[in-house]
Amino acid sequence: MAKQVDKNFSSLQCEKLYSAPVQIGDCKWRLLAYPNGDNVDNLSLFLEVADIESLPYGWGRFVKLRLTIVKQVSEEHSVLKETHRWFDQKVWGWGFVSMLPLAKLHDEKEGFLVNGELMIVAEVDALEVIDSLDESEGSEEATQPSKKIKLNDDGAMSRDFLEEASPGKESMHVNGFQVLPSQAESVRRIFERHPDIASEFRAKNQHLRKASMNFLLSLVETLCQSLQELSNEDIVEADIALTYLKDAGFKVDWLEKKLDLVREKKEKERSCLAKLQETGEFLLKLKHKCTELDALMEIEKAELSATRTPLSFEDVV
Numbered sequence: 001m002a003k004q005v006d007k008n009f010s011s012l013q014c015e016k017l018y019s020a021p022v023q024i025g026d027c028k029w030r031l032l033a034y035p036n037g038d039n040v041d042n043l044s045l046f047l048e049v050a051d052i053e054s055l056p057y058g059w060g061r062f063v064k065l066r067l068t069i070v071k072q073v074s075e076e077h078s079v080l081k082e083t084h085r086w087f088d089q090k091v092w093g094w095g096f097v098s099m100l101p102l103a104k105l106h107d108e109k110e111g112f113l114v115n116g117e118l119m120i121v122a123e124v125d126a127l128e129v130i131d132s133l134d135e136s137e138g139s140e141e142a143t144q145p146s147k148k149i150k151l152n153d154d155g156a157m158s159r160d161f162l163e164e165a166s167p168g169k170e171s172m173h174v175n176g177f178q179v180l181p182s183q184a185e186s187v188r189r190i191f192e193r194h195p196d197i198a199s200e201f202r203a204k205n206q207h208l209r210k211a212s213m214n215f216l217l218s219l220v221e222t223l224c225q226s227l228q229e230l231s232n233e234d235i236v237e238a239d240i241a242l243t244y245l246k247d248a249g250f251k252v253d254w255l256e257k258k259l260d261l262v263r264e265k266k267e268k269e270r271s272c273l274a275k276l277q278e279t280g281e282f283l284l285k286l287k288h289k290c291t292e293l294d295a296l297m298e299i300e301k302a303e304l305s306a307t308r309t310p311l312s313f314e315d316v317v
Contacts, residue, residue: 021050024124027061031122032093041102043069046095047122049087060088062128062244069100070119073111084127084240127240178210183217190216194254201249212248215241219255223262227269235263 016038019031028050038044045067049055066082085094104110105118112118172179174187175198190197203209219241222234238259245252 019120025061025126026129027051027055029122029124031120032095033120037102038097040097042098043100043102043105044095044097045069045099045120046093047124048093052089052092055089057089058130060086060128060130061126062086063094064123064125064127064240065094066121066123067095067099068121068123069105069112070121071111072114072117072119079112084243088130127237176209177213178206179213183213186217186220187213190220194251197251198249200251203248212245212250216245216250216252219245223255223258227266230262230266232266235259235266238262 014035017033017035019033021028021030030048030050032046032048034044047065047067049061062084063086064082064084066080068081069079071078079100081096081099083094087094100112105112172181172184174184175191177187177198179187201209201212203212219238222230222238222241225234242252242256242259245255
């Protein structure tokens with residue numbers, strides 16, 4: 001996590017502002033802010049890889065990114081936006097054009113700017129790391145210049161799909177994908193049931209294709225786990241993996257339905273466990289009450305027995 005405090009922010013007239021690079025994981029990151037907006041009436045905020053020149057050809061980072069504009073008078077009302085995105089040598093910056101309206105930013109009552117200081121927090125979690133690509137299969141791309149950042153309709157920046165698989169293992173080809181022998185049957189069954197799954201898949205590099213298929217198989221394997229083994233974090237990561245596959249060009253609407261089904265079952269499991277715990281606690285109280293009643297009955301039986309005892313001759317005379 002990186003925290004940046006920009007002093008005299010309200011008086012800055014520059015078009016854009018960079019933070020000092022911060023080492024997170026194995027590379028350096030920096031914030032890029034547009035104090036007066038990037039052609040919008042909003043504060044624009046992005047995260048960039050700061051040391052792209054030092055990273056190897058084909059590098060990539062699949063990152064969970066959270067950017068927060070801290071409301072210093074009450075942090076619980078801070079502005080937070082998050083996304084999962086790829087950073088690579090073609091697109092090394094992601095963020096949000098409309099992070100916070102400028103009118104709200106400069107309103108003293110809102111409490112984002114205090115004494116001219118603005119506090120920004122960036123949380124970066126690298127979920128996938130690629131160190132290099134096989135240059136023998138990517139020479140055409142290697143000669144192309146880095147592309148400028150582009151934006152989607154939601155304000156987040158777009159990228160081309162990039163992934164790598166580890167070469168050197170024994171493999172075989174199934175429907176144009178290089179897979180391990182142990183994976184072949186699973187891949188065949190997937191293509192038998194969903195023959196158009198890869199009809200719009202864009203990657204030609206075999207390393208990329210292999211890695212993408214591994215991603216698909218891992219997701220299927222995750223959804224086949226028992227609910228006891230499947231954590232809530234697994235569900236979140238499965239959702240990320242599904243987005244990754246869709247962005248790559250796989251037709252996985254059928255898998256999305258299965259993920260929704262598993263998510264519903266997980267919710268039902270959580271509900272059942274809560275009810276089971278509630279019932280168990282109620283039953284325990286009942287058992288405790290029964291124990292108390294049993295003891296009371298023994299006392300009353302003893303009292304009844306004493307009451308029924310007939311008077312002796314000595315008692316009467």
